Amino acid sequence: MLSLFLSKRLRESKNHSGLFGFLSKASTIGVFLGVTVLIVALSVINGFEHQLKERLLSVVPHVSYQAPYDPIENWPAKVKLLEAQVGVISAAPEINLTAMIQHKGKLKAAQLKAIEPNKHQHVSSIGQYIKPFNLSQLSSEEILLGREIAEQLHVKEGDKVTILIANQHAKNALAAPKRVSFKVAGFISMGGEVDRNLAIVSLAKVQKALSLTENTVTGLRLAVDDVFNAHQIAMSAGRALPDLVYVQSWFRTQGSLYQDIQMVRTIVYLVVFLIIAVASFNIISSMVMEVKEKQADIAILKTMGTQDKTIFMTFAVQGLSYAMVGALFGLILGTAVALSITDLFSFWISLDGANPLQGIYFIEFLPSKLAIADIAIVLGATLIISVLSSVYPAWQATKIEPARVLGGG
Known part of the structure; x- marks a missing residue:
């Protein structure tokens, strides 16, 4: 004191x-x-x-497996197989392509993601950023565009756009790109790269354009219980797959x-x-x-x-x-x-x-x-x-x- x-x-x-x-x-x-x-x-x-x-990590894939050559057959069985692995919360099929979006003479390159809507909701929270639309209601004739893509192409809800898709699994490397039309159902408004580059459609129409069967895709995506251990889970779960795939975790895309x-x-x-x-x-x-x-x-x-x-x-x-x-x-x-x-x-x-x-x-x-x-x-x-x-x-x-x-x- x-x-x-x-x-x-x-x-x-x-x-x-x-x-x-x-x-x-x-x-x-x-x-x-x-x-x-x-x-x-x-x-x-x-x-x-x-x-x-x-x-960001609720939208980008925690883990993805992409087929470099032959597509992945019987995806429902592969999804169940992956979901049974340690650390995996859910799995979903997808087809990822680089495509050109055309509207009234204007073109914009985009990452086209073809998904199975009900399954995709369990591996991604992208639905939270889509307005004014519910992802689970996405039909085979509809497309969801990133907000900035829509602004650059001057696209409004209900407009028709044409997607030019190159088939990377086609035997003829010089084959002309497929042209597929979609109706704009909503816009992705998250911010950053997602708004500038992403377009989402359902699997069916893209599978048909690429001459794939209903149960054939080019990629599988996982949501894991520990995002900071995603790479180890990716390697461990990937060993269960009989297919030849590229293994990728979010550390490769967003780790920097x-x-x-x-x-x-x-x-x-x-x-x-x-x-x-x-x-x-x-x-x-x-x-x-x-x-x-x-x-x-x-x-x-x-x-x-x-x-x-x-x-x-x-x-x-x-x-x-x-x-x-x-x-x-x-x-x-x-x-x-x-x-x-x-x-x-x-x-x-x-x-x-x-x-x-x-x-x-x-x-x-x-x-x-x-x-x-x-x-x-x-x-x-x-x-x-x-x-x-x-x-x-x-x-x-x-x-x-x-x-x-x-x-x-």
Whole structure:
């Protein structure tokens, strides 16, 4: 209690001005800014990681098997076989092609995905982003287009489009592409590459165009229970298939994005902790100056019988208080900004008119997810750095000799 009282008196000292006062305030502001930036940055990174897992990975295949030569026969039996494997939630057939979409003289390249609608709903959440249409109602005469594809071709709901399909399994490599007509039933509005490139149809008409039977497809797709273990599950489950297939997990197509998020997280930790470390050096500087300034007071306290540990704790608490005040206000501001940054970003782009995320990332808004664990790590690291930076000045205060200071020697 005596240490806390003495520390409080030091903070209220009239001599708390000049260079010493500036350094103490700079250290507090440095910690404040560091904690604020770190909480906001980590929340945004968590938001991107959450959106990657819950949004993008709910649409892109966790695992896919593509036939390079001969198509996959009897897909219902193969689906049941894969669903019986460890780690597999569901499986579905599909045909993936690069096609050209034609409408009134305009052409647009797209990734054409032919699916079995009822099965596809168990391996993908793409239905959540299709408007105004229910994926399970997709007929063999209908097509779903990415929003940006429709905008580029000036296509509206109910319009007819023609799909030009090349048969990669055809014996004649120079065969002319097949032309298949579809009615536009709805639009995919998810954001990013999906809106720009994806078109969805049901299997039947594409199978007929490619001269495939009803139970023949060129690919199988899995949803797995652990997306971050998808590659291992893909290799394990794939051994059950008798067909020759290419094995692909989301790590091959989207893994670089996930690695970029983790790399940015590491860089943010490093940079902002360096900011806090610099602020801690200011704490050391201000505390050393304070010890020098308060030599006479310390000497008097010692002659009155104050123990070294009390003096040590007085200055340790003093240095710690500089950091903790900054950390507390940084926590409050950082949390407030992290919780509202999505709305702030939306307001900013409404004023500016340009969205820097549009066409670059898989989302067009700035996500945020505040994690208690991150706050605990930030405050814990700040506390440790602050304690370490207060030890040396406090230890120096205990080494002051009253006789030398008061005696003028």
